[in-house]
Amino acid sequence: MIPAMPASAAASARRASVTALHFGRVAAMGSLAALILFAGVWGSWGTAQHVMLAKGREAGTVRVTRCAGDTCTGPFTPTSDGARARARVELAQSVAVRKGQTYDVVLKPGTSDAVRSGPAGILYAWVPFGGALLLASVVVAGGMRLTRVAWVLGLSGAGLLTAAFVALQ
Structure with missing residues (x-):
C-alpha cells in the first residue's frame, strides 16, 4: 500500500486487478x-x-480387393444417376475398412477418391x-x-x- 493512499482505495484497486485478471483468463x-x-x-x-x-455427386459401392499402405482399392459400382463404373477407386484405409467387404461410398468430384457414405x-x-x-x-x-x-x-x-x-x- 502506498503510504498516502487510504486503505479502502488499496482494496478497491486490488479488486479491480483481480477482476481484470479473471476477465483476461x-x-x-x-x-x-x-x-x-x-x-x-x-x-x-x-x-x-x-x-x-452428396446430391449431384457420384454415389455407389466399392468392393475392397486390395489394401496397401494407407489406402484400399477396388472396383466402383454406381448407384446414382450420372455415375459411371470404374475399375479402380481409392478408399482411405482405417480400422473400419477390410479387404473383401463392400462399402457405400461417394466419390470426390474429379478424382477417384471415395469416402464412406x-x-x-x-x-x-x-x-x-x-x-x-x-x-x-x-x-x-x-x-x-x-x-x-x-x-x-x-x-x-x-x-x-x-x-x-x-x-x-
Missing part, C-alpha cells in the same frame, strides 16, 4: 476453446462435405470434431471454470466418438 481460454472447436470443424468438413452434400460415413467424417469437443471441454473446465458447459462438451464429444465407433463396426 476467461477471454483467453474462451478464445482457445473456440479455436479448438473451429479446427475440429475445419478438419472434419474436408470429408463431411462430400458425404453430407450413409450414417457410418457421416459419423466417421465428424470424428475430428468429436476429439475437438473433448479437448475443448478440458480447456473450458480448467481455464474458464464452467464445469456444466465442459460436461456438455465432453459428453457430446464422447457420444460422437462412440457413435462413430459403433456405426463403423
